[in-house]
Amino acid sequence: MPELPEVETIVRGLNSMVKGLTVQRLPHVSPHLLKREPQLRQLTGDTFKLFERRGKYIIAHLKSGKRLMIHLRMSGCILVGEDQRRRDKHDHLEIVFRARRRRLVFRDVRKFGVIQFVRDGQQETLNRLGVEAPAITASQLQALVCQSKRPVKSLLLDQYVIAGLGNIYVDESLYRSGIHPLQAASSLSANEIRALARAIRQIMASAIKNLGTTFDSFLGVNGETGRFARYLKVYHQDGSRCGECGDIIARIKVGGRGTHFCPTCQKEHRRS
């Protein structure tokens, strides 16, 4: 499940492998992508000028002035290669470039991924996204948590509050800062807010450096796996022992999502 570090890894790969290339043809565009973006074939003849990331969105700037927005959701991945790979049943978009026999494939087992041109509605979504997770400061986080009684985990997952965090990195950030996922956001102490902001920045930086986390399916554009999985302390570690205290990592549901934490290191408390 690509979160910010995985998307950042892909964007860097695209800037190194696809930037400057012109689309020659689209040998394959799946109906379900066309349903979301009927104009997708307009990519033909256009040139990718630059790729950037906002939260978990990939934004491709085209020579025509159009911008293409890609969200990988659960299982989307982008693969770039030279060879004539045979088409996988989960490939939904195939782009062949004019130069260098290069081709790009968008593969998405669960079909949640979205590719569409940026129009007013999409621009509005981008505008509303919260502060970029790798850059969040304690004072920014303070201003965000004090307004909400939601469980801190739910708040951190809200892309319009903080952009880029998903289930893996939220669980890891809360563990590193010793905060219980169900703790009400507005009840966090000043120390906890400082620790949480620092944990988010550190974990984002480390995960980006390690090319993301491959838990089951994430791949970079070259097909390489992320290396951050080896540093996971709680995510999908339920039943194992906490590296700090030896207690058993627990798993609960928060906002409908699997949530992993150490019952000893992350205690819920009444107020700040």
Place this chain on the structure above:
DNA sequence: ATTCTCACCTGTTAGC
């Protein structure tokens, strides 16, 4: 207004 729940989708896994 804010927050929660569910649908979307399909490969994997648990359970009978």
Place this chain on the structure above:
DNA sequence: TGCTAACAGGTGAGAA
């Protein structure tokens, strides 16, 4: 052994 049912999860629409 073989099958079915539950599960995973990011987001947005609709409900509470």
